[in-house]
Amino acid sequence: MLLSPTELDVIGLTAALAATTTLILLVLGTPLAWWLAHRRGSASAMVEAVVALPLVLPPTVLGFYLLLLLAPSTPLGQFWEQLTGTRLAFSFSALVIGSVIYSLPFVVQPLQSAFQNLPRGLLQAGATLGATRWDQFRSLVLPLTRRSFIAAASLGFAHTVGEFGVVLMIGGNIPGETQVLSIALYDKVETLRFAEAHRLAGGLVVFSLALLFLIYRNNGPAAWRVRI
Protein backbone atom coordinates (compact mmCIF):
# COMPACT_ATOMS: atom_id res chain seq x y z
CA MET A 1 0.00 0.00 0.00
CA LEU A 2 1.24 3.41 -0.97
CA LEU A 3 -0.39 5.22 1.91
CA SER A 4 -0.30 4.43 5.60
CA PRO A 5 -3.57 3.90 7.53
CA THR A 6 -3.24 7.30 9.20
CA GLU A 7 -2.77 8.93 5.83
CA LEU A 8 -5.86 7.14 4.56
CA ASP A 9 -7.69 8.44 7.61
CA VAL A 10 -6.56 11.94 6.82
CA ILE A 11 -7.69 11.65 3.21
CA GLY A 12 -11.01 10.12 4.23
CA LEU A 13 -11.64 12.88 6.73
CA THR A 14 -10.72 15.56 4.22
CA ALA A 15 -13.04 14.05 1.62
CA ALA A 16 -15.86 13.76 4.14
CA LEU A 17 -15.38 17.38 5.19
CA ALA A 18 -15.29 18.62 1.61
CA ALA A 19 -18.31 16.55 0.59
CA THR A 20 -20.41 17.64 3.57
CA THR A 21 -19.42 21.24 3.07
CA THR A 22 -20.20 21.15 -0.64
CA LEU A 23 -23.60 19.61 -0.04
CA ILE A 24 -24.52 22.21 2.56
CA LEU A 25 -23.18 24.97 0.32
CA LEU A 26 -25.31 23.86 -2.61
CA VAL A 27 -28.41 23.77 -0.45
CA LEU A 28 -27.76 27.17 1.14
CA GLY A 29 -25.94 28.79 -1.75
CA THR A 30 -28.55 28.17 -4.44
CA PRO A 31 -31.36 30.23 -2.91
CA LEU A 32 -28.85 32.83 -1.77
CA ALA A 33 -27.38 33.11 -5.27
CA TRP A 34 -30.90 33.27 -6.75
CA TRP A 35 -31.80 36.08 -4.40
CA LEU A 36 -28.61 37.98 -5.13
CA ALA A 37 -29.12 37.53 -8.87
CA HIS A 38 -32.61 39.03 -8.79
CA ARG A 39 -32.39 41.77 -6.19
CA ARG A 40 -30.97 45.23 -6.63
CA GLY A 41 -30.30 47.56 -3.73
CA SER A 42 -28.08 48.16 -0.77
CA ALA A 43 -29.38 45.13 1.13
CA SER A 44 -28.24 42.73 -1.57
CA ALA A 45 -24.99 44.65 -2.06
CA MET A 46 -24.28 44.23 1.65
CA VAL A 47 -25.03 40.52 1.54
CA GLU A 48 -22.87 40.21 -1.56
CA ALA A 49 -20.01 41.91 0.25
CA VAL A 50 -20.35 39.59 3.24
CA VAL A 51 -20.38 36.55 0.97
CA ALA A 52 -17.23 37.78 -0.77
CA LEU A 53 -15.41 38.57 2.47
CA PRO A 54 -13.59 35.20 2.73
CA LEU A 55 -11.98 35.95 -0.63
CA VAL A 56 -10.05 38.89 0.78
CA LEU A 57 -9.63 38.18 4.50
CA PRO A 58 -6.70 36.12 5.70
CA PRO A 59 -8.21 32.76 6.72
CA THR A 60 -6.71 33.24 10.17
CA VAL A 61 -8.91 36.29 10.75
CA LEU A 62 -11.97 34.25 9.93
CA GLY A 63 -10.69 31.39 12.03
CA PHE A 64 -10.03 33.64 14.98
CA TYR A 65 -13.55 34.99 15.07
CA LEU A 66 -15.05 31.58 14.48
CA LEU A 67 -13.02 30.25 17.36
CA LEU A 68 -14.48 32.92 19.61
CA LEU A 69 -17.97 32.27 18.27
CA LEU A 70 -17.86 28.51 18.70
CA ALA A 71 -16.30 28.48 22.14
CA PRO A 72 -18.27 26.54 24.82
CA SER A 73 -19.01 29.78 26.69
CA THR A 74 -20.82 31.47 23.78
CA PRO A 75 -24.57 31.12 23.21
CA LEU A 76 -23.89 29.14 20.04
CA GLY A 77 -21.47 26.83 21.83
CA GLN A 78 -23.92 26.26 24.67
CA PHE A 79 -26.82 25.72 22.35
CA TRP A 80 -24.81 23.13 20.48
CA GLU A 81 -23.79 21.38 23.67
CA GLN A 82 -27.40 21.18 24.82
CA LEU A 83 -28.51 19.94 21.45
CA THR A 84 -25.88 17.28 20.85
CA GLY A 85 -24.16 16.77 24.18
CA THR A 86 -20.77 17.39 22.57
CA ARG A 87 -18.54 20.39 22.34
CA LEU A 88 -18.53 22.36 19.14
CA ALA A 89 -15.03 23.76 19.25
CA PHE A 90 -12.30 21.50 17.86
CA SER A 91 -14.89 19.12 16.39
CA PHE A 92 -15.64 17.95 12.89
CA SER A 93 -18.86 20.02 12.99
CA ALA A 94 -16.85 23.14 13.73
CA LEU A 95 -14.73 22.40 10.69
CA VAL A 96 -17.87 22.07 8.58
CA ILE A 97 -19.20 25.40 9.84
CA GLY A 98 -15.86 27.08 9.17
CA SER A 99 -15.53 25.53 5.72
CA VAL A 100 -19.06 26.49 4.73
CA ILE A 101 -18.34 30.13 5.50
CA TYR A 102 -14.89 30.02 4.01
CA SER A 103 -15.95 28.39 0.72
CA LEU A 104 -19.26 30.22 0.38
CA PRO A 105 -18.15 32.68 -2.34
CA PHE A 106 -16.78 29.86 -4.46
CA VAL A 107 -20.23 28.33 -4.70
CA VAL A 108 -22.41 31.43 -4.62
CA GLN A 109 -20.56 33.48 -7.20
CA PRO A 110 -20.68 31.06 -10.14
CA LEU A 111 -24.32 30.29 -9.40
CA GLN A 112 -25.21 33.95 -9.11
CA SER A 113 -23.62 34.80 -12.42
CA ALA A 114 -25.29 31.80 -14.07
CA PHE A 115 -28.69 32.88 -12.76
CA GLN A 116 -28.08 36.44 -13.92
CA ASN A 117 -27.17 35.26 -17.40
CA LEU A 118 -30.14 32.97 -17.70
CA PRO A 119 -32.56 34.57 -20.19
CA ARG A 120 -35.65 35.61 -18.25
CA GLY A 121 -37.68 35.09 -21.38
CA LEU A 122 -37.22 31.34 -21.18
CA LEU A 123 -38.69 31.25 -17.69
CA GLN A 124 -41.56 33.45 -18.85
CA ALA A 125 -42.19 31.03 -21.70
CA GLY A 126 -42.20 28.20 -19.17
CA ALA A 127 -44.69 30.08 -17.03
CA THR A 128 -47.09 30.57 -19.93
CA LEU A 129 -46.82 26.86 -20.68
CA GLY A 130 -48.08 26.03 -17.22
CA ALA A 131 -44.86 25.66 -15.24
CA THR A 132 -45.03 26.92 -11.65
CA ARG A 133 -41.99 28.65 -10.17
CA TRP A 134 -40.62 25.45 -8.67
CA ASP A 135 -41.33 23.60 -11.90
CA GLN A 136 -39.49 26.32 -13.86
CA PHE A 137 -36.53 25.95 -11.54
CA ARG A 138 -36.44 22.19 -11.86
CA SER A 139 -37.18 21.89 -15.57
CA LEU A 140 -35.42 24.98 -16.91
CA VAL A 141 -33.04 26.65 -14.47
CA LEU A 142 -31.30 23.48 -13.27
CA PRO A 143 -30.63 21.96 -16.69
CA LEU A 144 -29.69 25.30 -18.24
CA THR A 145 -27.22 26.15 -15.46
CA ARG A 146 -25.97 22.62 -14.95
CA ARG A 147 -22.43 23.55 -15.93
CA SER A 148 -22.36 26.27 -13.34
CA PHE A 149 -23.65 23.93 -10.67
CA ILE A 150 -20.91 21.47 -11.49
CA ALA A 151 -18.33 24.26 -11.46
CA ALA A 152 -19.67 25.63 -8.18
CA ALA A 153 -19.65 22.22 -6.52
CA SER A 154 -16.17 21.40 -7.79
CA LEU A 155 -14.75 24.74 -6.69
CA GLY A 156 -16.42 24.47 -3.30
CA PHE A 157 -15.08 20.95 -2.86
CA ALA A 158 -11.55 21.75 -4.03
CA HIS A 159 -11.36 24.91 -2.00
CA THR A 160 -12.45 23.09 1.14
CA VAL A 161 -9.83 20.42 0.55
CA GLY A 162 -7.21 23.13 0.24
CA GLU A 163 -8.09 25.24 3.25
CA PHE A 164 -5.55 25.56 6.04
CA GLY A 165 -5.80 28.68 8.14
CA VAL A 166 -9.39 28.34 9.27
CA VAL A 167 -8.98 24.66 10.07
CA LEU A 168 -5.86 25.29 12.06
CA MET A 169 -7.59 27.98 14.13
CA ILE A 170 -10.84 26.17 14.90
CA GLY A 171 -10.06 22.52 14.42
CA GLY A 172 -6.65 22.07 15.85
CA ASN A 173 -4.91 18.95 14.77
CA ILE A 174 -6.75 15.99 16.26
CA PRO A 175 -6.07 12.82 14.24
CA GLY A 176 -9.26 11.15 13.08
CA GLU A 177 -11.36 14.11 14.20
CA THR A 178 -10.01 17.30 12.76
CA GLN A 179 -6.71 16.47 11.16
CA VAL A 180 -7.24 17.17 7.47
CA LEU A 181 -4.81 16.90 4.63
CA SER A 182 -3.34 20.36 4.66
CA ILE A 183 -2.71 20.19 8.40
CA ALA A 184 -1.20 16.72 8.18
CA LEU A 185 1.10 17.96 5.47
CA TYR A 186 2.21 20.85 7.63
CA ASP A 187 2.85 18.38 10.44
CA LYS A 188 5.00 16.18 8.27
CA VAL A 189 7.08 19.08 7.04
CA GLU A 190 7.52 20.34 10.59
CA THR A 191 8.84 16.96 11.61
CA LEU A 192 10.99 16.70 8.47
CA ARG A 193 9.20 13.67 7.05
CA PHE A 194 9.64 14.91 3.49
CA ALA A 195 8.89 11.65 1.71
CA GLU A 196 5.46 11.44 3.30
CA ALA A 197 4.95 15.13 2.73
CA HIS A 198 5.68 14.57 -0.95
CA ARG A 199 3.01 11.89 -1.20
CA LEU A 200 0.33 14.14 0.27
CA ALA A 201 1.40 17.33 -1.49
CA GLY A 202 1.93 15.64 -4.84
CA GLY A 203 -1.38 13.86 -4.53
CA LEU A 204 -3.14 17.12 -3.81
CA VAL A 205 -1.52 18.80 -6.82
CA VAL A 206 -2.59 15.98 -9.12
CA PHE A 207 -6.11 15.89 -7.68
CA SER A 208 -6.61 19.65 -7.96
CA LEU A 209 -5.23 19.79 -11.47
CA ALA A 210 -7.49 16.95 -12.58
CA LEU A 211 -10.55 18.56 -11.04
CA LEU A 212 -9.86 21.96 -12.59
CA PHE A 213 -9.19 20.35 -15.94
CA LEU A 214 -12.56 18.64 -15.78
CA ILE A 215 -14.32 21.88 -14.85
CA TYR A 216 -12.81 23.80 -17.73
CA ARG A 217 -13.43 21.03 -20.21
CA ASN A 218 -17.03 20.88 -19.04
CA ASN A 219 -17.29 24.61 -19.70
CA GLY A 220 -16.85 24.15 -23.42
CA PRO A 221 -19.44 25.65 -25.75
CA ALA A 222 -22.96 24.24 -25.63
CA ALA A 223 -22.02 21.59 -23.09
CA TRP A 224 -25.53 21.77 -21.69
CA ARG A 225 -27.09 20.69 -24.91
CA VAL A 226 -28.86 17.38 -24.69
CA ARG A 227 -27.20 15.03 -27.09
CA ILE A 228 -29.11 12.25 -28.71
Place this chain on the structure above:
Amino acid sequence: MSLTMAVTCQGHGDFCLDLACEIPATGVTAIYGRSGSGKSTLLDCIAGLRNPDAGKISYGDNDWFNGGKPTPPWERRIGYVFQDTRLFPHLTVQGNLDYAGKRAMGPCPMPKDELVSTLGLANLLSQTPDTLSAGQKQRVAIGRALLSAPRLLLLDEPLANLDQQASRECLALLQQLAQGLDLPMLYVSHDIEEVSQLADHLLLLEDGKLQDQGSMLEMSTRLDSRLAREEQAAAILLGEIEAQDNAFSLTQISVEGETLFVNHLDQPLGSQRRLRIPARDVSICLAKPEDSSILNILPVTIQEIETCHSARLLLRLALGEQHLLARITRKSAERLELQVGDKVFAQIKSVALLSEAEDRQ
Protein backbone atom coordinates in the same frame (compact mmCIF):
# COMPACT_ATOMS: atom_id res chain seq x y z
CA MET B 1 -67.38 35.48 -23.23
CA SER B 2 -64.76 38.13 -23.53
CA LEU B 3 -61.50 39.49 -22.22
CA THR B 4 -62.26 42.64 -20.26
CA MET B 5 -59.57 44.94 -19.09
CA ALA B 6 -58.97 48.40 -17.72
CA VAL B 7 -55.32 48.89 -16.89
CA THR B 8 -52.67 51.46 -16.26
CA CYS B 9 -49.09 50.38 -16.40
CA GLN B 10 -46.13 52.72 -16.11
CA GLY B 11 -43.33 51.83 -18.49
CA HIS B 12 -39.90 53.28 -19.10
CA GLY B 13 -39.67 57.05 -19.03
CA ASP B 14 -42.88 58.84 -19.88
CA PHE B 15 -44.55 55.84 -21.42
CA CYS B 16 -47.71 54.72 -19.74
CA LEU B 17 -50.15 52.12 -20.93
CA ASP B 18 -53.59 53.30 -20.04
CA LEU B 19 -56.59 51.71 -21.67
CA ALA B 20 -59.87 50.00 -21.15
CA CYS B 21 -61.32 47.57 -23.64
CA GLU B 22 -63.39 44.50 -24.11
CA ILE B 23 -62.05 41.97 -26.55
CA PRO B 24 -64.40 39.29 -27.87
CA ALA B 25 -63.20 35.76 -27.12
CA THR B 26 -63.71 34.62 -30.69
CA GLY B 27 -61.69 34.87 -33.83
CA VAL B 28 -58.52 36.85 -34.25
CA THR B 29 -58.18 40.25 -32.64
CA ALA B 30 -55.26 42.25 -33.92
CA ILE B 31 -53.55 44.79 -31.72
CA TYR B 32 -52.04 47.18 -34.18
CA GLY B 33 -49.75 50.11 -33.58
CA ARG B 34 -46.25 51.43 -34.13
CA SER B 35 -43.41 50.03 -32.10
CA GLY B 36 -43.42 51.63 -28.70
CA SER B 37 -47.19 51.99 -28.64
CA GLY B 38 -47.49 49.51 -25.79
CA LYS B 39 -48.64 46.43 -27.67
CA SER B 40 -46.24 44.01 -26.06
CA THR B 41 -46.75 45.52 -22.62
CA LEU B 42 -50.46 44.95 -23.05
CA LEU B 43 -49.87 41.34 -24.05
CA ASP B 44 -47.55 40.79 -21.07
CA CYS B 45 -50.23 42.16 -18.76
CA ILE B 46 -52.78 39.77 -20.22
CA ALA B 47 -50.38 36.85 -19.87
CA GLY B 48 -49.52 37.82 -16.31
CA LEU B 49 -45.82 38.23 -17.10
CA ARG B 50 -46.08 41.71 -15.71
CA ASN B 51 -48.73 43.23 -13.57
CA PRO B 52 -50.37 46.56 -14.26
CA ASP B 53 -50.03 49.26 -11.60
CA ALA B 54 -53.76 49.38 -11.27
CA GLY B 55 -56.85 48.10 -12.97
CA LYS B 56 -58.67 44.91 -13.68
CA ILE B 57 -58.25 42.06 -16.11
CA SER B 58 -60.75 39.28 -16.39
CA TYR B 59 -61.35 36.53 -18.89
CA GLY B 60 -64.87 35.18 -18.85
CA ASP B 61 -65.60 34.38 -15.23
CA ASN B 62 -61.96 34.39 -14.19
CA ASP B 63 -60.58 37.48 -12.52
CA TRP B 64 -56.93 37.46 -13.50
CA PHE B 65 -56.04 40.76 -11.98
CA ASN B 66 -58.21 42.73 -9.65
CA GLY B 67 -56.04 44.65 -7.24
CA GLY B 68 -55.45 41.59 -5.05
CA LYS B 69 -53.11 38.72 -5.72
CA PRO B 70 -52.96 38.27 -9.48
CA THR B 71 -53.50 34.87 -11.05
CA PRO B 72 -50.02 33.64 -11.98
CA PRO B 73 -49.33 33.01 -15.69
CA TRP B 74 -49.25 29.23 -15.22
CA GLU B 75 -52.85 29.23 -14.07
CA ARG B 76 -54.23 31.48 -16.79
CA ARG B 77 -54.12 28.87 -19.53
CA ILE B 78 -52.87 31.22 -22.18
CA GLY B 79 -50.57 30.26 -25.01
CA TYR B 80 -47.92 32.82 -25.86
CA VAL B 81 -45.98 32.86 -29.10
CA PHE B 82 -43.08 35.24 -28.64
CA GLN B 83 -41.34 37.22 -31.34
CA ASP B 84 -38.03 35.65 -30.31
CA THR B 85 -39.62 32.15 -30.07
CA ARG B 86 -38.00 31.39 -26.67
CA LEU B 87 -37.60 27.73 -27.43
CA PHE B 88 -35.80 25.86 -24.68
CA PRO B 89 -32.23 25.36 -25.93
CA HIS B 90 -31.56 22.29 -23.81
CA LEU B 91 -34.50 20.37 -25.26
CA THR B 92 -35.13 18.97 -28.72
CA VAL B 93 -38.15 20.01 -30.77
CA GLN B 94 -39.93 16.97 -29.38
CA GLY B 95 -38.84 17.96 -25.89
CA ASN B 96 -40.16 21.48 -26.37
CA LEU B 97 -43.51 20.18 -27.55
CA ASP B 98 -43.69 17.65 -24.72
CA TYR B 99 -42.86 20.34 -22.20
CA ALA B 100 -46.15 21.99 -23.08
CA GLY B 101 -48.08 18.74 -23.51
CA LYS B 102 -47.13 17.45 -20.07
CA ARG B 103 -48.36 20.59 -18.37
CA ALA B 104 -51.53 21.04 -20.41
CA MET B 105 -54.58 21.54 -18.23
CA GLY B 106 -57.07 20.31 -20.77
CA PRO B 107 -57.36 18.75 -24.19
CA CYS B 108 -55.17 20.20 -26.90
CA PRO B 109 -57.26 21.99 -29.53
CA MET B 110 -55.89 19.63 -32.15
CA PRO B 111 -54.47 16.08 -31.82
CA LYS B 112 -50.71 16.25 -31.43
CA ASP B 113 -49.87 14.18 -34.51
CA GLU B 114 -52.13 16.29 -36.66
CA LEU B 115 -50.62 19.47 -35.28
CA VAL B 116 -47.09 18.21 -35.90
CA SER B 117 -47.90 17.43 -39.51
CA THR B 118 -49.87 20.64 -40.08
CA LEU B 119 -46.91 22.64 -38.85
CA GLY B 120 -44.47 20.52 -40.85
CA LEU B 121 -42.47 19.48 -37.82
CA ALA B 122 -42.41 15.73 -38.33
CA ASN B 123 -38.84 15.68 -39.63
CA LEU B 124 -37.52 18.12 -37.08
CA LEU B 125 -38.56 16.39 -33.87
CA SER B 126 -35.11 15.15 -32.92
CA GLN B 127 -33.30 18.42 -33.71
CA THR B 128 -32.35 21.06 -31.18
CA PRO B 129 -33.60 24.63 -31.65
CA ASP B 130 -30.18 26.04 -32.60
CA THR B 131 -30.19 23.90 -35.74
CA LEU B 132 -33.52 25.23 -36.98
CA SER B 133 -34.23 28.10 -39.37
CA ALA B 134 -36.15 31.10 -38.11
CA GLY B 135 -39.34 29.91 -39.77
CA GLN B 136 -39.01 26.41 -38.34
CA LYS B 137 -38.38 27.81 -34.87
CA GLN B 138 -41.50 29.91 -35.04
CA ARG B 139 -43.57 26.92 -36.17
CA VAL B 140 -42.27 24.92 -33.22
CA ALA B 141 -43.15 27.82 -30.94
CA ILE B 142 -46.68 27.92 -32.32
CA GLY B 143 -47.03 24.17 -31.87
CA ARG B 144 -45.68 24.34 -28.35
CA ALA B 145 -48.11 27.09 -27.40
CA LEU B 146 -51.05 25.16 -28.83
CA LEU B 147 -50.07 21.92 -27.09
CA SER B 148 -50.38 23.62 -23.73
CA ALA B 149 -54.13 23.58 -24.41
CA PRO B 150 -54.66 27.31 -24.07
CA ARG B 151 -58.00 29.03 -23.87
CA LEU B 152 -56.51 32.14 -25.42
CA LEU B 153 -53.54 32.39 -27.75
CA LEU B 154 -51.31 35.46 -27.66
CA LEU B 155 -48.99 36.14 -30.57
CA ASP B 156 -46.41 38.90 -30.31
CA GLU B 157 -45.14 39.84 -33.78
CA PRO B 158 -44.49 36.20 -34.62
CA LEU B 159 -43.44 37.01 -38.18
CA ALA B 160 -41.18 39.97 -37.47
CA ASN B 161 -37.92 37.99 -37.54
CA LEU B 162 -38.77 35.90 -40.58
CA ASP B 163 -37.75 36.44 -44.18
CA GLN B 164 -40.47 37.04 -46.72
CA GLN B 165 -40.94 33.45 -47.79
CA ALA B 166 -41.01 32.07 -44.24
CA SER B 167 -43.28 34.87 -43.15
CA ARG B 168 -45.79 34.07 -45.91
CA GLU B 169 -45.78 30.38 -45.03
CA CYS B 170 -46.18 31.09 -41.36
CA LEU B 171 -49.02 33.53 -42.00
CA ALA B 172 -50.84 30.96 -44.12
CA LEU B 173 -50.47 28.48 -41.29
CA LEU B 174 -51.81 30.90 -38.75
CA GLN B 175 -54.75 31.55 -41.01
CA GLN B 176 -55.41 27.87 -41.34
CA LEU B 177 -55.23 27.46 -37.57
CA ALA B 178 -57.42 30.48 -36.93
CA GLN B 179 -60.07 29.07 -39.20
CA GLY B 180 -59.77 25.49 -38.03
CA LEU B 181 -59.50 25.96 -34.29
CA ASP B 182 -62.07 27.28 -31.93
CA LEU B 183 -59.46 29.35 -30.14
CA PRO B 184 -59.51 33.10 -29.67
CA MET B 185 -56.26 34.76 -30.67
CA LEU B 186 -54.71 38.11 -29.89
CA TYR B 187 -52.27 39.07 -32.57
CA VAL B 188 -49.86 41.93 -32.02
CA SER B 189 -48.34 43.44 -35.11
CA HIS B 190 -47.11 46.66 -36.67
CA ASP B 191 -47.64 45.31 -40.18
CA ILE B 192 -51.00 46.25 -41.61
CA GLU B 193 -50.85 43.59 -44.32
CA GLU B 194 -50.50 40.78 -41.80
CA VAL B 195 -53.24 42.31 -39.75
CA SER B 196 -55.63 42.68 -42.64
CA GLN B 197 -55.15 39.05 -43.61
CA LEU B 198 -55.72 37.59 -40.21
CA ALA B 199 -57.80 39.84 -38.06
CA ASP B 200 -61.51 39.80 -37.47
CA HIS B 201 -61.33 42.57 -34.94
CA LEU B 202 -58.86 45.36 -34.65
CA LEU B 203 -57.55 47.40 -31.76
CA LEU B 204 -55.57 50.49 -32.67
CA LEU B 205 -52.99 51.46 -30.10
CA GLU B 206 -51.01 54.68 -29.95
CA ASP B 207 -48.75 55.86 -27.15
CA GLY B 208 -50.28 53.41 -24.76
CA LYS B 209 -53.81 54.55 -25.45
CA LEU B 210 -56.58 52.78 -27.27
CA GLN B 211 -57.29 54.87 -30.33
CA ASP B 212 -60.05 52.90 -31.87
CA GLN B 213 -61.48 49.45 -32.20
CA GLY B 214 -63.93 47.62 -34.36
CA SER B 215 -64.30 44.94 -36.96
CA MET B 216 -61.38 44.69 -39.36
CA LEU B 217 -63.47 45.08 -42.51
CA GLU B 218 -65.27 48.11 -41.22
CA MET B 219 -62.20 49.74 -39.70
CA SER B 220 -60.24 49.45 -42.93
CA THR B 221 -62.53 51.89 -44.70
CA ARG B 222 -63.49 54.25 -41.93
CA LEU B 223 -62.13 57.65 -42.84
CA ASP B 224 -61.87 58.78 -39.26
CA SER B 225 -59.61 55.89 -38.31
CA ARG B 226 -55.87 56.24 -38.48
CA LEU B 227 -55.64 53.34 -40.90
CA ALA B 228 -57.23 55.36 -43.69
CA ARG B 229 -54.62 58.06 -43.28
CA GLU B 230 -51.67 55.76 -43.74
CA GLU B 231 -49.77 55.70 -46.99
CA GLN B 232 -50.67 52.07 -47.65
CA ALA B 233 -54.33 52.49 -46.65
CA ALA B 234 -56.44 49.79 -48.25
CA ALA B 235 -59.97 48.52 -48.13
CA ILE B 236 -60.58 44.93 -47.13
CA LEU B 237 -63.50 43.28 -48.92
CA LEU B 238 -65.02 39.88 -48.60
CA GLY B 239 -65.73 38.01 -51.81
CA GLU B 240 -66.74 34.60 -52.98
CA ILE B 241 -65.07 32.61 -55.73
CA GLU B 242 -67.64 32.55 -58.50
CA ALA B 243 -66.00 31.06 -61.58
CA GLN B 244 -62.68 30.19 -63.16
CA ASP B 245 -61.69 31.82 -66.40
CA ASN B 246 -59.22 29.20 -67.52
CA ALA B 247 -58.67 30.67 -70.97
CA PHE B 248 -57.07 33.75 -69.45
CA SER B 249 -55.86 32.18 -66.20
CA LEU B 250 -58.07 34.38 -64.11
CA THR B 251 -60.47 33.76 -61.29
CA GLN B 252 -63.76 35.59 -60.92
CA ILE B 253 -64.72 36.71 -57.50
CA SER B 254 -68.10 38.06 -56.67
CA VAL B 255 -68.31 40.98 -54.25
CA GLU B 256 -71.77 42.31 -53.48
CA GLY B 257 -73.08 40.96 -56.79
CA GLU B 258 -70.30 42.53 -58.83
CA THR B 259 -67.50 40.58 -60.43
CA LEU B 260 -63.81 41.12 -59.89
CA PHE B 261 -61.05 39.38 -61.84
CA VAL B 262 -57.94 38.28 -60.02
CA ASN B 263 -54.97 36.09 -60.91
CA HIS B 264 -55.89 32.46 -61.16
CA LEU B 265 -56.48 30.89 -57.80
CA ASP B 266 -56.88 27.20 -57.35
CA GLN B 267 -59.69 27.20 -54.86
CA PRO B 268 -63.12 25.61 -54.86
CA LEU B 269 -66.02 27.66 -56.14
CA GLY B 270 -68.02 29.24 -53.38
CA SER B 271 -65.10 29.64 -50.97
CA GLN B 272 -64.75 33.01 -49.32
CA ARG B 273 -61.69 35.16 -49.71
CA ARG B 274 -60.54 38.49 -48.47
CA LEU B 275 -59.46 41.04 -50.99
CA ARG B 276 -57.24 43.96 -50.29
CA ILE B 277 -57.63 47.00 -52.49
CA PRO B 278 -55.15 49.81 -51.83
CA ALA B 279 -56.67 53.29 -51.86
CA ARG B 280 -53.97 54.59 -54.20
CA ASP B 281 -54.87 51.97 -56.82
CA VAL B 282 -58.48 53.11 -57.15
CA SER B 283 -59.44 55.90 -59.54
CA ILE B 284 -62.81 57.40 -60.33
CA CYS B 285 -64.71 57.75 -63.65
CA LEU B 286 -68.08 59.37 -64.13
CA ALA B 287 -69.03 57.03 -66.95
CA LYS B 288 -68.04 53.42 -67.32
CA PRO B 289 -64.98 53.38 -69.59
CA GLU B 290 -65.36 50.73 -72.27
CA ASP B 291 -61.91 51.06 -73.78
CA SER B 292 -59.72 50.72 -70.71
CA SER B 293 -57.19 47.99 -70.10
CA ILE B 294 -58.34 47.88 -66.53
CA LEU B 295 -60.58 44.89 -65.94
CA ASN B 296 -62.09 45.71 -62.62
CA ILE B 297 -64.50 48.57 -62.81
CA LEU B 298 -67.25 48.69 -60.19
CA PRO B 299 -70.29 50.91 -59.86
CA VAL B 300 -70.10 52.64 -56.49
CA THR B 301 -71.66 55.51 -54.60
CA ILE B 302 -69.54 58.21 -53.00
CA GLN B 303 -70.32 58.09 -49.34
CA GLU B 304 -67.76 60.39 -47.77
CA ILE B 305 -65.08 62.75 -48.95
CA GLU B 306 -62.24 63.81 -46.75
CA THR B 307 -59.22 65.97 -47.38
CA CYS B 308 -56.23 64.06 -46.13
CA HIS B 309 -53.56 66.27 -47.64
CA SER B 310 -53.44 69.66 -49.30
CA ALA B 311 -53.31 67.98 -52.70
CA ARG B 312 -55.23 64.79 -52.13
CA LEU B 313 -58.64 63.56 -51.06
CA LEU B 314 -59.78 60.29 -49.66
CA LEU B 315 -63.12 58.93 -50.81
CA ARG B 316 -65.17 56.26 -49.16
CA LEU B 317 -67.14 54.40 -51.79
CA ALA B 318 -70.09 52.17 -51.07
CA LEU B 319 -70.36 48.92 -52.97
CA GLY B 320 -73.52 47.34 -51.60
CA GLU B 321 -72.84 46.75 -47.92
CA GLN B 322 -69.08 46.93 -48.32
CA HIS B 323 -66.75 49.81 -48.94
CA LEU B 324 -63.78 50.85 -51.01
CA LEU B 325 -61.30 53.62 -50.47
CA ALA B 326 -59.99 55.83 -53.24
CA ARG B 327 -57.21 58.37 -52.97
CA ILE B 328 -57.37 60.97 -55.72
CA THR B 329 -56.07 64.48 -56.21
CA ARG B 330 -58.14 67.44 -55.13
CA LYS B 331 -57.74 68.77 -58.64
CA SER B 332 -59.46 65.76 -60.22
CA ALA B 333 -62.21 65.84 -57.65
CA GLU B 334 -62.88 69.45 -58.55
CA ARG B 335 -62.71 68.77 -62.27
CA LEU B 336 -65.21 65.90 -61.98
CA GLU B 337 -67.28 67.89 -59.48
CA LEU B 338 -67.52 64.93 -57.17
CA GLN B 339 -70.15 65.15 -54.45
CA VAL B 340 -71.28 62.85 -51.70
CA GLY B 341 -74.09 60.68 -53.07
CA ASP B 342 -72.77 60.65 -56.67
CA LYS B 343 -72.94 57.34 -58.47
CA VAL B 344 -69.58 56.81 -60.14
CA PHE B 345 -67.31 54.02 -61.33
CA ALA B 346 -64.25 52.86 -59.44
CA GLN B 347 -61.40 51.65 -61.62
CA ILE B 348 -59.25 49.25 -59.68
CA LYS B 349 -55.67 48.86 -60.83
CA SER B 350 -54.74 46.05 -58.48
CA VAL B 351 -56.46 43.60 -56.23
CA ALA B 352 -54.49 41.58 -53.77
CA LEU B 353 -56.00 38.37 -52.68
CA LEU B 354 -55.46 37.75 -49.06
CA SER B 355 -55.48 34.42 -47.29
CA GLU B 356 -53.34 32.98 -50.00
CA ALA B 357 -52.41 29.69 -48.46
CA GLU B 358 -49.38 28.88 -50.55
CA ASP B 359 -48.11 25.38 -50.95
CA ARG B 360 -45.50 24.62 -48.39
CA GLN B 361 -42.59 22.40 -49.14
